[in-house]
Amino acid sequence: MSAGVRKKFRITRIPLYLALILAAIFYLLPIYVLLVTSLKSYADVNLATMWSIPEGIHLDSFIQAWNGDPSKGTLGLNRNFMNSIKLAIPATIFSAMLGSLNGYVLSKWKFKGANIIFPAILFGMFIPYQSILIPLVQTMQGWGQATRPFLNNVSTWNMPVYFEWVKTLVLTYTPAYGTIGGLVLIHVIYGIPITTLIFRNYYTEIPDELVEASKIDGAGFGGIYRYILFPISMPAFVVVIIWQFQSIWNEFLFATVITNKAEVQPITVALNNLAGSFIVEWNVQMAGALMAALPTLLIFILLGRYFMRGLLAGSLKG
Amino acid sequence: MRRINFDRIMAFLFILPSILAILVFVYGFIGWTAWASLLKWDNIALIPKGSLFPDVAFTKFDNYVRLLTSDQRFQIDLRNTVIFTITFIVGCLSLGLILAVLLDQKVKGEGIFRSIFLFPMAVSFIVTGVVWRWVLNPGNETSGAVGVNQLFENIGLPFLKSAWYTNPKILYIQPASSLGTFLSDIGLGFLSSPNFGISLAILSVVLAATWQMSGYTMALYLAGLRGIPEELREAARVDGASELQIYRSIILPLLQPITLSAVIILGHISLKIFDLVSAMTGPGPAFATDVPAYYMFDTVFRGNHFARGAAIAIILLLSVAVLVVPYLSYSMKTEVQQ
Numbered sequence: 001m002s003a004g005v006r007k008k009f010r011i012t013r014i015p016l017y018l019a020l021i022l023a024a025i026f027y028l029l030p031i032y033v034l035l036v037t038s039l040k041s042y043a044d045v046n047l048a049t050m051w052s053i054p055e056g057i058h059l060d061s062f063i064q065a066w067n068g069d070p071s072k073g074t075l076g077l078n079r080n081f082m083n084s085i086k087l088a089i090p091a092t093i094f095s096a097m098l099g100s101l102n103g104y105v106l107s108k109w110k111f112k113g114a115n116i117i118f119p120a121i122l123f124g125m126f127i128p129y130q131s132i133l134i135p136l137v138q139t140m141q142g143w144g145q146a147t148r149p150f151l152n153n154v155s156t157w158n159m160p161v162y163f164e165w166v167k168t169l170v171l172t173y174t175p176a177y178g179t180i181g182g183l184v185l186i187h188v189i190y191g192i193p194i195t196t197l198i199f200r201n202y203y204t205e206i207p208d209e210l211v212e213a214s215k216i217d218g219a220g221f222g223g224i225y226r227y228i229l230f231p232i233s234m235p236a237f238v239v240v241i242i243w244q245f246q247s248i249w250n251e252f253l254f255a256t257v258i259t260n261k262a263e264v265q266p267i268t269v270a271l272n273n274l275a276g277s278f279i280v281e282w283n284v285q286m287a288g289a290l291m292a293a294l295p296t297l298l299i300f301i302l303l304g305r306y307f308m309r310g311l312l313a314g315s316l317k318g
Numbered sequence: 319m320r321r322i323n324f325d326r327i328m329a330f331l332f333i334l335p336s337i338l339a340i341l342v343f344v345y346g347f348i349g350w351t352a353w354a355s356l357l358k359w360d361n362i363a364l365i366p367k368g369s370l371f372p373d374v375a376f377t378k379f380d381n382y383v384r385l386l387t388s389d390q391r392f393q394i395d396l397r398n399t400v401i402f403t404i405t406f407i408v409g410c411l412s413l414g415l416i417l418a419v420l421l422d423q424k425v426k427g428e429g430i431f432r433s434i435f436l437f438p439m440a441v442s443f444i445v446t447g448v449v450w451r452w453v454l455n456p457g458n459e460t461s462g463a464v465g466v467n468q469l470f471e472n473i474g475l476p477f478l479k480s481a482w483y484t485n486p487k488i489l490y491i492q493p494a495s496s497l498g499t500f501l502s503d504i505g506l507g508f509l510s511s512p513n514f515g516i517s518l519a520i521l522s523v524v525l526a527a528t529w530q531m532s533g534y535t536m537a538l539y540l541a542g543l544r545g546i547p548e549e550l551r552e553a554a555r556v557d558g559a560s561e562l563q564i565y566r567s568i569i570l571p572l573l574q575p576i577t578l579s580a581v582i583i584l585g586h587i588s589l590k591i592f593d594l595v596s597a598m599t600g601p602g603p604a605f606a607t608d609v610p611a612y613y614m615f616d617t618v619f620r621g622n623h624f625a626r627g628a629a630i631a632i633i634l635l636l637s638v639a640v641l642v643v644p645y646l647s648y649s650m651k652t653e654v655q656q
Contacts, residue, residue: 105329115650117337128590133631
């Protein structure tokens with residue numbers, strides 16, 4: 001009897017699993033093509049056999065995508081990958097810290113007008129960035145001109161070898177048109193809405209009594225943050241850091257208008273250029289695409305739970 | 319008491335930089351763009367030192383009038399955006415809902431399926447564009463069928479082959495057809511023109527975008543389904559309702575707020591879509607895959623038509639604002655009530 005029920009149960013569920021597997025194939029199909037194409041050797045890349053499994057694993061495409069090919073004049077993605085890291089990590093950290101402070105003020109130190117300021121900040125999350133792009137580029141170019149004498153001066157600095165990094169740091173992170181620092185600043189500013197939203201929602205859940213009690217104990221603005229809220233903020237920090245890292249890593253529009261030279265371009269811009277040039281074979285393009293996707297994919301696989309929370313927070317009522 | 323006041327000032331000082339940044343970089347820049355869209359700024363007119371705008375004539379709404387009445391490329395872009403937005407939202411909502419309902423049947427390996435449906439969200443639109451351009455590569459005469467076309471041929475479904483994103487065809491109501499003559503009889507003859515048609519090439523871009531974003535609607539719906547108490551379904555079952563009836567008359571209505579959020583989020587993504595088009599197709603044959611965001615980028619940063627680009631940007635902003643502002647104010651109001 002029970003065996004019969006179980007059997008019937010299974011048969012009716014076959015279409016269910018069939019549908020799920022079909023859907024899974026749809027989502028995995030591009031990844032399959034990406035992998036088999038990038039693992040093929042040049043000789044093996046043939047439009048007619050693009051679906052077949054490569055004969056042996058060849059890493060030439062990855063090597064060429066990573067290092068570039070001087071004979072064709074194509075640049076490698078290695079530098080751009082590093083640029084993306086230099087961009088995404090500091091931008092993420094600054095924007096999480098700023099968001100945390102903003103969220104703290106907007107949830108626990110509500111001032112007059114906070115109820116207007118919060119939605120006004122949030123609106124910045126939805127605007128099409130085209131509507132601020134022209135003045136943004138103009139402003140960054142202006143800063144570029146203003147800081148050029150200083151930067152020219154810096155590049156002539158004679159630093160002891162041990163302090164060469166200071167020079168590099170200043171040259172990389174001075175915010176201006178065509179520097180990574182410029183992009184960091186832009187991502188921190190336009191990241192304010194989402195990071196503030198996530199932290200504010202998180203801190204709102206924390207009972208005000210806790211804050212009031214420590215006020216009576218003599219804790220002030222800084223103390224309450226430092227000893228009460230910050231220590232229990234880790235879950236929100238994880239969500240915000242993952243969210244900001246993946247959006248900054250994947251971002252293209254700001255990167256393409258602010259960085260004009262390959263030496264400073266993040267990987268999305270370089271990949272788009274690589275794919276747009278007709279002399280680059282498909283297997284190299286796919287290897288490049290995999291490199292650009294790998295960091296955020298790894299984060300998704302390892303920390304998917306937190307990724308989900310950021311996603312749902314983006315729809316306001318997370 | 320004095321301590322509290324001091325702390326209040328501190329709190330305000332800490333948030334002030336963010337408020338100022340948003341004020342300048344969002345609202346100030348939008349205002350700048352809005353003003354620039356009213357100028358006759360059609361070339362690299364340099365901005366004099368100490369001034370915000372170049373010394374060019376003020377044209378009132380000329381740039382908008384031109385875009386909306388005589389700019390053929392912008393007309394095509396509007397048509398493409400409408401088609402893109404509708405098909406993208408419908409695609410993501412229906413696929414997301416179906417997947418969420420399937421996953422809600424206590425399936426084995428739910429976590430794995432969920433991750434498979436959701437992982438495209440983690441990659442860049444640029445990666446999606448590059449990969450789908452390869453997957454949907456229609457091939458040429460010497461290569462024969464490649465990509466998905468080849469797959470269709472191999473599994474015996476050759477009629478599904480398509481030129482994908484290179485297809486220049488526009489589906490529209492032919493003026494000579496019976497529907498076309500009917501429309502012209504009732505004074506709607508303008509509808510039977512390619513300007514109100516469906517560009518087939520852009521549907522390929524929609525396919526890639528749906529691949530990337532439908533997991534998001536799935537996740538939203540699944541969270542919604544999990545929030546519906548089991549007792550509600552039990553009660554309906556006791557009353558003799560079939561599973562289908564339960565979904566139709568109990569669960570779907572309860573998911574409506576989620577659908578609304580999803581429409582807003584997906585709608586604003588599709589209105590400003592740029593990266594994916596840029597990586598996958600560019601403007602395409604006869605602007606078949608062009609969108610306003612791409613036109614804006616093209617005309618400003620390649621053509622130096624600053625005022626025209628600014629006008630397109632403001633039109634984009636207004637269309638997004640129509641969607642988002644009511645939603646934001648509604649969200650804030652319900653929050654205050656809570």
